[in-house]
Amino acid sequence: MSLPTVADPLEPAGATVGSGPPEAATRRSVGGDLFRSVLRNKKALVGLGLLLFFVVLAAIPGQIAPDNPRAKVYPPGLGPSSHHLFGTTAYGEDVFSQLVFGTRQSLLIALLVGGLATVIAVVVGVSAGYLGGTTDGILSLITDVILVIPIFPLIIVIAAYERNSGFLTLVVVLGLLGWSYGARQLRSQTLSLRTRDFLEAARVRGERKTYVIVHEILPTMTSLILASFLGAALYAVLFAAGLQFIGLGDPNSQSWGTMLYWAENNEALGAGMPYWAIMPGVCVALLGAAFALMNYAFDEISSPALRLRKLERQGVDADGADIVPARPPDGKNILEVRNLSVAYASEHGPVVAVDDVSFELAKGEFLGVVGESACGKSTLVYAIARLLGAPLAGEITNGQVLFKGQDMVTLSDKQLRLIRWRDYSVVMQSAMNALNPVLTIGAQMRDACEAHSTMSKRQMESRSKEVLRLVSIDPVHLLSYPHQLSGGMRQRAMIAMALLFTPELIVMDEPTSALDVVGQRSLMVQIKELQEQLGFAVVFVTHDMSLVRHFSDRVLVMYAAQVAELGRTRQLFGKPLHPYTQGLLDAYPSIHGAKEQLLGIPGSPPDLLRPPSGCRFAPRCPHVFARCHDEQPRLLEVDGELVRCFLHEQAAEQVEARKEGVA
């Protein structure tokens, strides 16, 4: 569990300063977010309501209970009546009044034990995680020992020894034994934070260790600390009742557990006083349920994938669809994408991340898809590969993806499994995340082979060796774990896995962006060589124009979910039509010629929740004119290329006129 994050896969999209949704500018502190999410979560509301109910009982029992719980003034063993809601005890006390007065102690135990256990868990867990080394060793050992101690027998022993010592002892004993689970979670969360740069930044700034722990680490773990508290409180309610029931603890105290103890001693169930025995149990269960429900709710709130609503297919309509130069499928194309739209659900409505994109890919062709972050290029390839499941929660809302003539959009998961990896495969951005860290490269290749083929063990081994050699990795690394390989080797291993069944299409999402320039260049050269050798088609996604310059046949430039330009590589680099393409090209400092002042592309891509009404590039475009702000340009055909820009309307009209002339 981690701190509540926003489930927006296009995260930087909403980040443009000054252009984000107005309400987003003021809301959204971490605390405020949590509060809002609680109000929207049914489990949290029910849990909170229950807890509130018991808090009221505990706070003003005298006003609610009809009688003094200790007054033995009624006939013993009465059944329920209007005067005695749950009857009377064997001693002539009112059961309902006892329940109401017992609330205070049970609730106090829960809150105090929860608090004590959480404080210990935070101190131990965070210190162990942050200080590391010997401190971590010792603290983790203690935590683990406490975690495996059979707590209930131990508590019985302690409580029996400290018999009748009462309430405080119970709290201390339960608190001292109940923190270990939370401590372990907090420790691992702290460990994962330790490599985050903001902690190093704080140290470089000159902060003290205590400041770093209290002010930098703890605030990022509020929901985990809360969960730890609720978990400990739940455990305290159950254990306290259990202990008091078997007669450990002060039998004269006023609590649900002691009620159970006396009810049991008087065989209440058999003696016609069922409510005396049942109702305290029900109360314990309800209070426990309150804590458990809130705990579940926070779990959901902090892992947003659990709460995103599914998108209605008709929720997004693809209006103003572009006319695609009609070319019938002639068997030459391995992939045809037609009017594809993909949307994500967000709190503010659907975000259209791919908006009516069409293109085709011939067999053995290399298509580069370029654009900045949050322009929808990764979403596009995930949609093509049908990988838009959780946690991305994107949905194809319109269009077709024809792979070898088959519409991938309508394929079932089972049908997809048959062709995925065999006919097409995917290479992800970060090999470290895509590879399983606890399996060797060889084992992972074997898994892939087993899942997708009927190869024999020997065949699998020889095929694995073969593909590793293809990517210049020594087959001894079949026995290596991913972390033993360098970044470049891991990416090459990923490509080797993608090649296991010589697919006809490989989709690559920024496979080189985690590498430095030398590694990038050598990996690109290798991909291209393999492609020429094996003849597969490639869809290659990147934000770096220089990578596709020498390796792709055609380039698709995406901006703000739409196709900005699509053309042959040489033509597109030689004479870029769209100002955005020009901007991407001008962003590179060169080592040749005189040093020039560059500007890049000022600003950032628009928020896809509310894209600009006219041309989406207009706010950043150096050639912008009035019309660009009012009207959306259509995709035009110029010199056999497609471009979405008013600047080329005349040229496009000429093309059309010529076509008509021919017709």
Place this chain on the structure above:
Amino acid sequence: MSEPLLRAEGLTRHFAVGKLLSRQRLHAVDDVSFEIGRGEIVALVGESGSGKSTIARLLARVYKPTAGEIYFDGRPVSSLRTRRQRLGYSSDVAMVFQDPYSSINPAYRVTHPIERGIVLHRRELARRRRRDEVERSLGEVGLVPAGRVAGKFPHELSGGQRQRVGFAAALAVKPKLIVADEPVSMLDVSIRIGVLNLMSEVREREGVSFLYVTHDVASARYVADRVLVLYAGHLVEEGPIEEVIRRPKHPYTQLLLSAVPDPRAELGVSDAADVGEPPKVIDPQPGCRFRARCPFAIADCETVTPPLRPIGPERFVACHVAVADAEDAALERV
């Protein structure tokens, strides 16, 4: 000659690796010496694993050197004893990190690191004036309107904007040197230039020096005056950046230059796949660490570590084979 702003002498950092019984030492940085002048931008260039981030962290006092010394304004850094002295150093040397998505605490508004820097290092500033100062720093790095940006949480800003926040936090403590560890490598190409331009502007305006750590020589040329080329923990070449780019002497520098991304350039001849990588230097023997990838290696390279030697005005190279320009010319005549 006057004392440079920062002088590193024989800077060395080893890390213990392996299990308790088979303790080995990873030589991340070995015997590296260099200087950074006042108002100078020095690029530290090398591949992943070359030790450049370790040097950045040595300068920022995240690590202590295994051997060697850093002199800042002439004073040895190892002599900083009291908290006040160490705080003084933190305010003189600030750092900007590589990953804009993890360098700002997500639990606070983006102004948090800027405010903390001011609280720690500019105590004279009254509480009321701090707010103005925070907004001024945001404006200084081009985050406008500053009042509006100040209310944002990190996830509401783009990567480029967060990286600007990183620079604002560094600048807020009025440093003399900013160590920028690959500040643009995780940003989109389209916005890298903006951040690089920001570095130049800050240098012009505030006279701050930079150590710009990068693997991209072209971006180094764009902002830096001088370059240090690092390979497997050794400094292999040093000089004014234009000179080094025009006449790279070390075979490794030549390899780095051939890999520079440039969408307008044709594919070079030397672009045959070089699948080598900087070695992990564990308990090394003497010898040139680049020899396995070097097309010009000779017998000496196996046994003798080439020292960094001068080969021209302000030019140094650590290579048995590389020759000075004059000798180059002489060879051509023969």
